[in-house]
Amino acid sequence: MENSLQKIKEFNDNYLNTIYAIVGFMNIYKYELKKTKQIDVKLFQGRKFDMENDIEKYVTPDIGILIDEKSGVIGEVKNSFPKDKSLWTETIKQLLQYDDNLIGWPIENEIIPLYDIVLLVHDSRSRDVKDYFLSKFNEELKFNHPFIIIEYGRSDEAKHFFKFRIEYGELSEPLIHSKIYSGCPVPMEKLVVEYSKFKIYDSKPHLSWRMWLIYLCMTDKATEENLYHKLNKKTKIELETSIEAVVELLRKTYSFHSFHKNHPERQPQFPKKDWVIEAILKYVSIGEARWKDEAHEEFVFILQQHSKDVKDHYEDTCLIDERNANQMSLF
Amino acid sequence: MNLIDFNSDFFLNLPDANQLISRLDSISNSENKTISAIPFGCESDIDRLFKRVNSSIRSIIKEKEKNGISLYKLTHENKKDKNIELSGYFILYCHPDYHNVYIALTYEESYFFNHELKPFIKSFYPEIIFTFIKSKNLKDLSEQFKLRNEISEIKINRASHILRKQDVRSFPALTWPNTTLDEAFNWATENNGWFKSLKFEAIRFNRTITSIFIDRQGIVRTNRNFEMVYNSFIKPICKSIDSNYKQFSNRDRRSNRDLDAKPLVIEYDFEIFKNIEENKVFINAVSLLDNASVSQLHGNPYIHLTIIDYLDGSSFDLWVLNSKEIILVPQMRGTIASIKRILNHIFDTFAEGEIKDYELSY
Numbered sequence: 001m002e003n004s005l006q007k008i009k010e011f012n013d014n015y016l017n018t019i020y021a022i023v024g025f026m027n028i029y030k031y032e033l034k035k036t037k038q039i040d041v042k043l044f045q046g047r048k049f050d051m052e053n054d055i056e057k058y059v060t061p062d063i064g065i066l067i068d069e070k071s072g073v074i075g076e077v078k079n080s081f082p083k084d085k086s087l088w089t090e091t092i093k094q095l096l097q098y099d100d101n102l103i104g105w106p107i108e109n110e111i112i113p114l115y116d117i118v119l120l121v122h123d124s125r126s127r128d129v130k131d132y133f134l135s136k137f138n139e140e141l142k143f144n145h146p147f148i149i150i151e152y153g154r155s156d157e158a159k160h161f162f163k164f165r166i167e168y169g170e171l172s173e174p175l176i177h178s179k180i181y182s183g184c185p186v187p188m189e190k191l192v193v194e195y196s197k198f199k200i201y202d203s204k205p206h207l208s209w210r211m212w213l214i215y216l217c218m219t220d221k222a223t224e225e226n227l228y229h230k231l232n233k234k235t236k237i238e239l240e241t242s243i244e245a246v247v248e249l250l251r252k253t254y255s256f257h258s259f260h261k262n263h264p265e266r267q268p269q270f271p272k273k274d275w276v277i278e279a280i281l282k283y284v285s286i287g288e289a290r291w292k293d294e295a296h297e298e299f300v301f302i303l304q305q306h307s308k309d310v311k312d313h314y315e316d317t318c319l320i321d322e323r324n325a326n327q328m329s330l331f
Numbered sequence: 332m333n334l335i336d337f338n339s340d341f342f343l344n345l346p347d348a349n350q351l352i353s354r355l356d357s358i359s360n361s362e363n364k365t366i367s368a369i370p371f372g373c374e375s376d377i378d379r380l381f382k383r384v385n386s387s388i389r390s391i392i393k394e395k396e397k398n399g400i401s402l403y404k405l406t407h408e409n410k411k412d413k414n415i416e417l418s419g420y421f422i423l424y425c426h427p428d429y430h431n432v433y434i435a436l437t438y439e440e441s442y443f444f445n446h447e448l449k450p451f452i453k454s455f456y457p458e459i460i461f462t463f464i465k466s467k468n469l470k471d472l473s474e475q476f477k478l479r480n481e482i483s484e485i486k487i488n489r490a491s492h493i494l495r496k497q498d499v500r501s502f503p504a505l506t507w508p509n510t511t512l513d514e515a516f517n518w519a520t521e522n523n524g525w526f527k528s529l530k531f532e533a534i535r536f537n538r539t540i541t542s543i544f545i546d547r548q549g550i551v552r553t554n555r556n557f558e559m560v561y562n563s564f565i566k567p568i569c570k571s572i573d574s575n576y577k578q579f580s581n582r583d584r585r586s587n588r589d590l591d592a593k594p595l596v597i598e599y600d601f602e603i604f605k606n607i608e609e610n611k612v613f614i615n616a617v618s619l620l621d622n623a624s625v626s627q628l629h630g631n632p633y634i635h636l637t638i639i640d641y642l643d644g645s646s647f648d649l650w651v652l653n654s655k656e657i658i659l660v661p662q663m664r665g666t667i668a669s670i671k672r673i674l675n676h677i678f679d680t681f682a683e684g685e686i687k688d689y690e691l692s693y
Binding site for chain 1: 658
C-alpha cells in the first residue's frame, strides 16, 4: 500500500516538475531576449498546430515560443521515461510530427520558416536518452529542423535552482544557446508567482490532483459568492455548480491561460471536460457531491473539513480505489 | 452587575476625541481605575458587525456617540439563571490618524474585561484583526517608554512565555522572574522563546508610577498614567495595525492583473534553513496551524506547502527556496486576517523574521 501511495505522490511530483521545466525554460527566452535585445517573445502551452503534410492530424506541444514573430521553438518535456526502451519510440514519433512544417503560429499567416525542436529530459535519464536518439539517427530518425536535447534538473545549494543544459544539438538563437550550453540555473524563487499559479498543463493529471484542485476551486467559489463560513467537523457548505463551470474555474485558476491572453485562438481548453467528469464521479461515490440532474451536468459540491490535509485525503481516496481495482482484477 | 458608575461625569459628558486620552488619564490617576485597551483593525461597518451578536442572551446597545467616540453597553445573561446578568460599558474610539483602526477602552473591572469584552471583540475575527508584537518590537517599545518618561527601572512581575521547538506543541508557562527588561529578553532569546504577555512596573525615583500589562496581540492594561502608556504603547500599536492593512491588502490573485499574486517574504538575518533538519522542524511547526489544512508538496531539500485556512477560505502556497527566506504566495483569496494568522503562527512556532515585499524579477 505504501508503494502505491508513493506512486501517486511520485506521479504528482513528476507532474509538477514538468510544469516547472516548462515555465523555467520558456522564461529563459522571455526574459533574456527582452533584457538584452528588447525582443518580444510570445509563449504558449498546448497550442494546437496543424501539420502541413497531414491535414487530418494536429499536434499540441508542451512548449511553444515565438521570437520576434520570425522564429520559434517547439518542445516536449519528459520528466520520466519508461524502463523499457522499446516504448521510447512513441516519443520519437511525437517529435517527428513536430518536424512537419507546423501551421498555427500566433502570427498573421500562421507559418514561420525557422523553428527549433527541443526535447527537455530530466537529468536522471538525459545521457541515456541522448545515446538512444543518436543510435536512431539516420535510421528511423532524421530531423529537417534543428533538434536539441536539453537536460533539466534541480540544483540545490544555498538557493534552489532549476538548471537547463544542452545535451545535444544547437539552438538557433545564439544568445540562448550560449546561455544554456554549459548550464543555465534558473532560481526557483524568482518564479514562485508562476509556480504557485500553474498547476495544470495539457497532460492529464492524476485523479487525486484534480480532486485536490477542484476542492481549492470550490473553496474560492464559496468565498467569491459570500457563501463561505468557518469550516469545522460539524459544518458543511453546499455549492451548486456544473461540470462546465468547474472546467472554467480550473482553467482560469490553474492552467497556462494567462500565457495566451493575447493569442487565445488555437488554444484548446484545459482541463478537458472528461478529466473533470471523472473527478466529480469520484466525489459522488464518496459522498462529497451529488448530481442535480439526470444528464449529470449539474451537481452539488459538499465543501467540508477533512481530518487529514486535503491533498493527502484525496491521495488516500484514490489509493483505496486503485487497491480495490487491483483486488477485483484478481478474480 | 454594573461595575461602572454610569452617572459619572465621564459618561454624562462624553469627551471629544482630542480630550479622551487626557480624561482617561485623569480617571486612572484620580480614581485609581485600571484602564484596559484593545486596539484592533476593522474594514467592515462596525455597528452592523456588533449587532450580529444580539441574541436572547447577549446584547449590545450603543448608548451615545460623539465625534468619533461611541459608548456601548454589553450585556450577557447567564444561560442557566436569567436573573443573573453581567454587563459593562466600553468606549469605541476610532483612531483619527489611521483609517479602520479602533481602540475599545474600558475601566470596568477585570472580570468584565477578560470574560466579556475581550471574547466579544475577538469573536469578530476575521473581520477584526489585532496586531502582532514581535519580541524585538516589544523590547523596543518598552525601552522607548523607559527613555521617554525618565523611568529609572522596569521590573517584570509576571511573564507568560513560550519556548519554540521544545515539544510537538508549545504551551505557555507563567514565570515571575523579577528581572530587568534586558535580563528577561536575553533569557527569551537564549531559550528560543517569546513572551505571550508581560506585566511590569515602571519605577521612577524608587516610586512605582504605573503598572502595565501588554500581550502579543496588543492588548494593554494600566492602573496609572494612562496618557503616558497610550503614547508609548497603544499609539504605536495602532500604527502597526494600519501598517498591516497597507502591507497585506490586495495580495491575493483575485485582486491582481492576470490573477498574479503578490507574495510576501519572511527574511531572516542568518541562514535559518542551512541545516536540512530545519525543514522538518519548520514543516511540523506550520502543520500545527489550527483550523487549517497544510499539504506538503515538497519537503526536502526545498519546501513547498499549500495551506487552506478553514476560518475564512483563504489559501496559500508557501515556499522555502533559499536558506534565509520563507515566501508566502496568496492564492485566489488571501485576506489580511489570514495572512497575519499564518505569519504570526510562523513567528510563534518557528522563528520571528522581517516581513518584506517579494521582488518580482527574474
